[in-house]
Amino acid sequence: MTHILAIDQGTTSSRAIVFDASLRIVATAQEEFPQHFPDSGWVEHDPEDLWRTTVATMKAAVEKAGIDARDIAAIGITNQRETTVVWDRETGKAAHNAIVWQDRRTAEYCRAMKEAGHEAMVTERTGLLLDPYFSATKLRWILENGARARADRLLFGTVDSYLIWRLTGGAVHATDATNACRTMLYDIHEGRWSEDVCRLLDVPMHMLPEVRDSAADFGTTDVLGPSIPILGVAGDQQAATVGQACFRPGMLKSTYGTGCFALLNVGDAPVASSNRLLSTIAYQLDGKPTYALEGSIFVAGAVVQWLRDGLGVIGSASEAGTLAERADPNQRVTLVPAFTGLGAPHWEPDARGAIFGLTRGTGPAELARAALESVAWQTRDLLEAMRADVASLGDTVLRVDGGMTASDWTMQFLADALGAPVDRPEVTETTALGAAWLAGMRAGVCPDMEAFAAQWAVERRFEPVMGEEERASRYAVWGDAVGRTIR
Structure with a gap:
């Protein structure tokens, strides 16, 4: 058994990647699934689509790899976080479509809880802010909209829990600490579900999964034929942190997918943010959590999708950087x-998108540049908040991954906006890599943490070339645009 199978269940597609024992990619399979938008600001998935595409890509990846399923030592799972699934423990049928992390339907409820003075307690326990982004209010909404009467037979989980339950034939209802800490129901200090927060939200605790380490026994599955253990689980951003080998305090990674998520390793004690960042668990091994500060940006790669699907100014995502390079340097459009x-x-x-600085000369190139620049400036906002929260941070190098990092133009502008080096690794599939390493390390076929970190290699470093005066001036313009958008 010399291979690891990583399941990467994302927001728009499911993927499966076969790695060898040296954590080199052998084969990949991917399948997209439908998104559902039943109302303004609502985003849902059919849980059966998540399951169907996961199994299909697992089988396809193994077939492409040309190996027997008996060659797989372990399975690792990484998943879109915060997305909420509720299902019947007896039939396995979902009580409602999965409510996706992007969904904003509980914004008014979160606002009411803030006004009632509950946010301080929630943040102190969970490290999170009262926001519809997290799973807890999504779960409450499902219960209040038709599921409360049968709650005694229902189970709750983030996508990892749902897949584990299905993969093990209902034998295991579990999650790992990195996913649990994104529900807004988990006490990151005590390492257990918070009775206080569950009581506040009227969430029955019997619905919640058992919380385990990120490298642990999550049962076995026979969907590929032979029984294979599931030994690694981590939410996608934490898995990318592991895959980027950010194991020392002060190390920072940022993933550019649909959204952008920057995690700063802060060590064995959580940092309470004074700048509205999230205190979260980066990974948990041998019962010991390592904590992180996280900044979450909702729209990163999604802005490139908007250029392609909404405006039609590009035919594929890879064209955005090339188009941005052709923009008139004298125009300063801010998106x-x-x-x-x-x-x-x-x-x-409740903020909504806005564009500033349009002229008669503004065209597709200027819009593309403004779109890509917006991702860099949002990342700068996160880095500034992290520096304010962690006085010892100082100068840092940003390790990046995700689809947007393929654009040299975008990565160079990111370095310029931050005034800091940006490292793009040789292996950019860091999310799946992190899940694979967790499972392979637990199975004893992959290197330990120190050896794994030593394998990490940079493909290209982008150094800032923009002058400090120009950087400061342009960042001030960005800050003014954000302020106008919020007002």
Whole structure:
């Protein structure tokens, strides 16, 4: 048994990747699934689509790899976080469509709880802010909209829990600490579900999964034929943190997928943010959590999708950087992509997108440049908040991954906006890599943490070339645009 199978269940597609024992990619399979938008600001998935595409890609990846399923030592799972699934423990049927992390339907309820003075307690226990982004209020909404009467037979889980339950034939209802801490129901200090928060939200605790380490025994599955253990689980952003080998305090990674998520390793004690960042668990091994500060941006790669599907100015995502390079340097168009509200450090769920500085000469190239620049400036907002929260941070190098990092133009502008080096690794599939390493390390076929970190290699470093005066001036313009958008 010399291979690891990583399941990467994302927001728009499911993937499966086969790695060898040296954590080199052998084969990949991917399948998209439908998104459902039943109302303004609502985003849902059919849980059966998540399950169906996961199994299909698992089988396809193994077939492409040309190996027997008996060659797989372990399975690792990484998943879209906060997305909420509720299902019947007896039939396995979902009580409602999965409510996706992007969904904003509980914004008014979160606002009411803030006004009632509950946010301080929730943040103290969970490290999170009262926001519809997290799972807890999504779960409450499902219960209040038709499921409360049969709650005694229902189970709750983030996507990892749902897949584990299905993969093990209902034998295991579990999650790992990195997913639990994103529900807004988990006490990150005590390492257990918070009775206080569950009582506040009227969430029955019997619905909640058992919380385990990120590298642990999550049961076995026979969907590929032979029985294979599931030994690694982590939410996608934490899995990317592991995959980027950010194991030392002060190390920072940022993933550019549909959204952008930056995690800063802060060590064995959580940091309470004074700048509206999230205190979260980066990973948990041998019962010991390692904590992180996280900044969450809701729209990153999604702004490129908007250029392609909404405006039709590009035919594929890879064209955005090339188009941006052709923009008129004398035009300063600023796009604030608050399509689903603003995340950290603003947390304004009702904000909506805005464009400033349009002229008669503004065209597709200028819009493409403004779109890509918006991702860099949002990342700068996160880095500034992290520096304010962690005085010892100082100068840092940002390790990046995700689809947007393929654009050299975008990565160079990111370095310029931050005034800091940006490292793009040789292995950019860091989310799946992190899940694979967790499972392979637990199975004893992959290297330990120190050896794994030593394998990490940079493909290209982007150094800032923009002058400090220009950087400061342009960042001030960005800040003014965000302020106008919020107002």
